[in-house]
Amino acid sequence: MTIGVKKVARPREMSFPESLYLLEIVKGLGVTMGHLLSNIVRQEGIKTIEYPEVRREMPPRFRGRHRLMKRGDGSPRCVACYCCATACPAKCITIVAGESPDPGVEKYPVRFDIDMLRCVFCGMCVEACPCDAIRMDTGWFTPPDDTREKLIFTIDTLLEK
Amino acid sequence: MLTGPLFDISVAVARIAVFFAFCFGLVVVMTWVERKGAAYIQDRRGPNRADIFGIRAWGLFHPLADALKFLFKEDFIPDNAHRLFYQMAPMFSLAPVILAIAVIPFGPDVTVMGRRIALQIADLNVGILYLFAVSGMTVYGVVLAGWASGSKYPLLGGLRASAQMLSYEVSMGLSLIGIFMVFESVRMSQIVAGQGGLLFGVLPKWGVFVQPLGFILFLVAQYAEANRTPFDLPEGESELVAGYHTEYGSFKFSMFMMAEYLHMVVGAAVVGTLFFGGWQVPYLGDAGFLFPGGSAVAVPPAVVLLLRIGAFVAKVLFFAWLYVWVRWTIPRFRYDQVMRLGWKVMLPLSLLNIFVTGLILLLLER
Numbered sequence: 001m002t003i004g005v006k007k008v009a010r011p012r013e014m015s016f017p018e019s020l021y022l023l024e025i026v027k028g029l030g031v032t033m034g035h036l037l038s039n040i041v042r043q044e045g046i047k048t049i050e051y052p053e054v055r056r057e058m059p060p061r062f063r064g065r066h067r068l069m070k071r072g073d074g075s076p077r078c079v080a081c082y083c084c085a086t087a088c089p090a091k092c093i094t095i096v097a098g099e100s101p102d103p104g105v106e107k108y109p110v111r112f113d114i115d116m117l118r119c120v121f122c123g124m125c126v127e128a129c130p131c132d133a134i135r136m137d138t139g140w141f142t143p144p145d146d147t148r149e150k151l152i153f154t155i156d157t158l159l160e161k
Numbered sequence: 162m163l164t165g166p167l168f169d170i171s172v173a174v175a176r177i178a179v180f181f182a183f184c185f186g187l188v189v190v191m192t193w194v195e196r197k198g199a200a201y202i203q204d205r206r207g208p209n210r211a212d213i214f215g216i217r218a219w220g221l222f223h224p225l226a227d228a229l230k231f232l233f234k235e236d237f238i239p240d241n242a243h244r245l246f247y248q249m250a251p252m253f254s255l256a257p258v259i260l261a262i263a264v265i266p267f268g269p270d271v272t273v274m275g276r277r278i279a280l281q282i283a284d285l286n287v288g289i290l291y292l293f294a295v296s297g298m299t300v301y302g303v304v305l306a307g308w309a310s311g312s313k314y315p316l317l318g319g320l321r322a323s324a325q326m327l328s329y330e331v332s333m334g335l336s337l338i339g340i341f342m343v344f345e346s347v348r349m350s351q352i353v354a355g356q357g358g359l360l361f362g363v364l365p366k367w368g369v370f371v372q373p374l375g376f377i378l379f380l381v382a383q384y385a386e387a388n389r390t391p392f393d394l395p396e397g398e399s400e401l402v403a404g405y406h407t408e409y410g411s412f413k414f415s416m417f418m419m420a421e422y423l424h425m426v427v428g429a430a431v432v433g434t435l436f437f438g439g440w441q442v443p444y445l446g447d448a449g450f451l452f453p454g455g456s457a458v459a460v461p462p463a464v465v466l467l468l469r470i471g472a473f474v475a476k477v478l479f480f481a482w483l484y485v486w487v488r489w490t491i492p493r494f495r496y497d498q499v500m501r502l503g504w505k506v507m508l509p510l511s512l513l514n515i516f517v518t519g520l521i522l523l524l525l526e527r
Contacts, residue, residue, distance in 0.1 A: 022377070025487070025490070025491055028490045028491055029486060029487070029490050031490070032202045032486065032489055032490045033486070035201065035202050035203075035204060036198065036201045036202050039201040039202075039204060040201060043206075046204055046205065046206055047204060048205055048206045050206070
């Protein structure tokens with residue numbers, strides 16, 4: 001039995017007028033001029049999204065920046081169980097627990113910081129949370145900022161969204 | 162009243178100021194055209210953010226913002242660089258191109274206060290030879306930059322540039338011999354004046370119609386001389402970072418950019434002058450239009466002058482745009498392809514062009 005030989009398609013040899021390039025270059029100039037004119041006439045046809053003014057519509061399951069949920073009375077739903085901080089592979093969640101004033105609830109987070117510069121947006125915290133207190137459904141990523149400190153989001157920032 | 166030498170000096174200064182301002186203004190506009198044109202050709206939007214009091218004007222203020230940025234950036238010299246040559250290179254790159262604008266006629270002779278004044282900075286009798294002499298010097302800037310940077314990519318870029326520019330200089334010079342033979346002069350003003358006639362009574366006697374092969378050869382050689390795509394190997398960014406100006410920053414870098422764009426503008430003006438009649442408008446004489454059918458339209462002299470200067474500007478704008486247009490259309494050649502094209506195709510063809518031109522001129526004389 002012979003070894004199978006696969007014929008690989010080679011590029012076609014250029015014909016003489018093609019090898020002169022001149023006509024082909026003129027054709028190419030026509031193509032680019034067509035794009036240029038159509039883009040000048042129909043500006044809205046350009047695919048570029050002009051970022052700060054126009055924002056891309058993210059898919060519904062996009063894991064964006066976090067938010068903390070609230071109870072009916074406005075207090076954070078979080079019970080400071082440390083499940084998210086434990087599950088976090090990037091170790092970016094810092095929680096300090098305090099005794100809750102509500103007798104039905106044991107603890108509440110005094111501090112709940114997420115270092116957005118360390119976060120890898122894996123969503124493990126959301127999966128780990130037993131009371132659906134943290135979600136990543138804001139549909140937007142972390143906006144840029146000029147210092148590292150501003151990018152450690154505190155509980156107030158996280159509750160706002 | 163201005164008289165005698167004072168008159169001559171003021172005329173000379175005025176001519177230099179006007180044409181210099183035109184060329185540099187066009188350089189500024191070309192940087193914008195390059196970016197915006199590239200964007201639209203590639204289905205992008207291009208620069209549109211720089212604004213003055215909220216007026217964005219399609220990004221027209223970006224060249225201004227670029228210039229300001231370059232002026233205020235740190236002017237550094239790398240440790241390995243040769244300090245003197247490193248600083249000389251941008252000047253060597255820019256100065257010859259500025260010199261080259263001197264011999265381009267941008268309009269017909271005008272009469273001011275009873276004196277005939279040529280709209281040309283210097284009507285040298287060696288015309289094009291001067292142009293070749295100064296444009297041949299641009300290679301020094303590139304080579305010097307490549308060598309003095311003390312870094313490997315600029316060195317490779319400089320070497321490529323020198324080899325490429327020297328090779329194409331040959332066919333560029335030879336491709337113009339045909340023009341000299343037809344118009345029997347190397348003086349720019351006489352070449353333009355010679356293109357005012359008609360060919361077979363219909364076509365304007367432009368260089369492109371009497372020397373079609375010479376035109377194509379010259380255009381290609383010019384692109385290679387100006388280091389523009391498809392011959393931009395000296396700064397081939399995908400392989401040499403930025404080629405000979407990799408180690409340059411701030412205003413020195415912007416001098417290289419200015420030299421490149423001024424090269425484009427001057428190149429466009431030279432092509433327009435030698436092959437497209439310079440300031441000549443087809444069928445327009447001193448008294449008005451005279452069409453081949455026999456119909457004539459009288460035009461006042463002032464309008465004739467404006468039409469002619471306008472024709473020159475339009476030709477320059479078109480060929481400057483052609484540089485941009487070609488750059489964003491075709492890819493870069495491989496280095497050996499560039500050399501093969503230069504020596505094995507362009508050179509024999511330009512020699513053939515001289516031979517055929519000579520043969521035809523000889524037969525016509527009979």
